[in-house]
Amino acid sequence: MATQQRFERLQIVFHPASGRGLGWRRARQLAGRLADAGTVAHLLDVSSQPTARIAAQLKSADAVVVVGGDGLIHHVVQVLARTGIPLGIIPAGSGNDTWRMLRDANPAQSMDRVAAFIAGSAAAHPVDLLEVEFDEAPQIVRLTVGAISWGFEATVNARANRLPRRLGSLRYVAALLLCIPKLKAFCTEVDTGGLEYRGPALAASIANIRSLGGGITLFASAEFDDGLADLSLVRGERIAPVLRHVPRILAGRNHPFRVAVRAKAFRVETSEDCYADGELLGRGAFSVRVAPGALHLMR
Structure with a gap:
């Protein structure tokens, strides 16, 4: 298990078209919840920046949360693999099959999971x-x-x-x-x-x-x-x-x-x-x- 730390460079990655705007709404909701708990998160809109800039911001993060579906997760994984940077998932796509592996009952439970992790009450789990x-x-x-x-x-x-x-x-x-x-x-x-x-x-x-x-x-x-x-x-x-x-x-x-x-x-x-x-x-x-x-x- 990875050791827990204080997250000062947290990226919340979303595409505004995910889930007909659901990705944008859930990303803002998560950012607001974390802010209330004292953690400032940066909202990273992948529709408005070039791929190289997105990758650079992800590599400099100390934690990343994807609010979206399998396609968005796929692109983020290309950057985060073997970096040790923990990845959280809030579903807002059409498939969400990767998210289903977390066994969360609903998106609200996933948001609770991410918030608990950022607060330091859980450790990252290595997956293949x-x-x-x-x-x-x-x-x-x-x-x-x-x-x-x-x-x-x-x-x-x-x-x-x-x-x-x-x-x-x-x-x-x-x-x-x-x-x-x-x-x-x-x-x-x-x-x-x-x-x-x-x-x-x-x-x-x-x-x-x-x-x-x-x-x-x-x-x-x-x-x-x-x-x-x-x-x-x-x-x-x-x-x-x-x-x-x-x-x-x-x-x-x-x-x-x-x-x-x-x-x-x-x-x-x-x-x-x-x-x-x-x-x-x-x-x-x-x-x-x-x-x-x-x-x-x-x-």
Whole structure:
């Protein structure tokens, strides 16, 4: 556990469009609450500053709170990884799957958690990140605290990104329904050193968290502090035999087409697009490694 300190350079990161203005409102609410307790926080609007300036401000902070969703967390994690700077999360996005790993009942409980941490009554908890490296750009390592998807899940993610933000988490359900009729198998290879799969697949993801798409629990037993990541792959060439198992697939339960394993590293051969935390990462073959304890969460 990280030792507690007095936080004098606290950044509250938000995007004013998150949750149709919810991110801005919750960021101000948190700043006001902390001010009443004697802590001054800086509100960092990521929509109004260049990326390099945002990164510089995050690196100089002694604590950061993201008020937003998985996409905003994804970008902040690229800066905070391995710095020891603690990260708090207040949900205000459409998915909020990373936030769900905190097991908070609602945003108010998350705000209580952050306030208690800043007041010094809790310590930061180290959690794992996933390092992703594509063959086409071997010197660039991307990080995620959530899930990496290629094939069908990536197609759903891309479709959800094109739907109106006002739909919230329903964007993912709508995208899933829109994409199923067009679902096609793709060829992929996955090698963990203990498991090898080569053949057709309908969907594939590697995750460090339990849910995707705003609460769809594909990885029911995943933990982000155990040094392992979970692979979930739906093998097969045709969608028809799989359809009746969709409820089990979406609940992370066993089914006849499931390929699942937990591992520290993965090698993936594919020609598909790859998404993580709702963001397009790259295309083609890639490697994934678990980075134990690379991020510290207010938990």
